[in-house]
Amino acid sequence: MSVDESDAVDAFERLGLTSYEAKVFIALHRLGSGTARDVASVTDVPRSQVYSVAESLENRGLLEIQQSNPIRYRPVSIEEAQTTLKERFERERERAFEYVDAVKRESATEETQEDIWTVRSRDRVDDRVVDLLSQAEETIVFGTRLPSFVTDSIERTLEEQAAAGVSVLVLSRTDAVRERLGALEGVETATPPAHRDDDDRSGRIVLVDDESLLLSVVDDDLSETAIWSADSLFASVLIQLIEASDEVQPIAE
Structure with a gap:
């Protein structure tokens, strides 16, 4: 199956990333590593936005930051990223359905509201x-x-x-x-x-x-x-x- 960058960005968004996060993550895998200037040169993400997006990706466990001058960014491996996103998906899935299950059990103990x-x-x-x-x-x-x-x-x-x-x-x-x-x-x-x-x-x-x-x-x-x-x-x-x-x-x- 042939997938272009737009499809990949859409897929990452469905996994919970923002459009900018997906684009920066993809760009860094294309570059291997790079500065905010490097990332901005190969994406449509403004350089001023790369810094905050990179911090968000680091918090998600998808990026490493090298404290150099200028700051450089390196993505985690594809395998590690897959594991991270999968574990996050599972956590969110469990959290969501745990709440739904609790609501269902709670409603089962309540009196039925008559429809008037x-x-x-x-x-x-x-x-x-x-x-x-x-x-x-x-x-x-x-x-x-x-x-x-x-x-x-x-x-x-x-x-x-x-x-x-x-x-x-x-x-x-x-x-x-x-x-x-x-x-x-x-x-x-x-x-x-x-x-x-x-x-x-x-x-x-x-x-x-x-x-x-x-x-x-x-x-x-x-x-x-x-x-x-x-x-x-x-x-x-x-x-x-x-x-x-x-x-x-x-x-x-």
């Missing part, structure tokens, strides 16, 4: 509702008091899921919502009990397969904010509490 997400703005809540509804395999409960919170995408998704055999129940005290979604084949509607007459903050509720839920409220500026969770202990427990209450129980006709 907050979504703001009508458009983003619309998208999240459609996404959750689309993942249903067995049951869907969808509720809202606001006709404007039933988008065409939500209506279409409920219809598609009902056609696919998913049990779909729509809860709303608003006639327009029940009439619109109740017209979809396979979609059942019901009226939940009214706990108060001044409910102007509730937004939407979505329960999917006893595993995922979304609850939203209408903010003072009429925007919507929702929390949602899927496949988490939080979602499972909250769904059980909601289902055990009369919030999702239809009023007897």
Whole structure:
């Protein structure tokens, strides 16, 4: 394999050397030994930079400095350089993966953080509702008091899921919502009990397969904010509490 100096410099950089360090190291092997002037004459490393680069190479164990006037530099043998770089690579590898292993062990002893997400703005809540509804395999409960919170995408998704055999129940005290979604084949509607007459903050509720839920409220500026969770202990427990209450129980006709 033919390798030019540019390839060699790139390779040394991947081994942890800087571009200048690689160039000075290569130049000194070309020269055998030399002063800063000598090195600068065969590389594009400024003479003023050769001194600090040479000190760095010495600290890495790749260069020897002769305290003469002017100072001369001599590289260690290729074999010694290979051994030095290999040992350094191994040390850094062990240090890096030792930390990763420690983090992994530490995380295994911590409590799992449940995924509870907050979504703001009508458009983003619309998208999240459609996404959750689309993942249903067995049951869907969808509720809202606001006709404007039933988008065409939500209506279409409920219809598609009902056609696919998913049990779909729509809860709303608003006639327009029940009439619109109740017209979809396979979609059942019901009226939940009214706990108060001044409910102007509730937004939407979505329960999917006893595993995922979304609850939203209408903010003072009429925007919507929702929390949602899927496949988490939080979602499972909250769904059980909601289902055990009369919030999702239809009023007897």
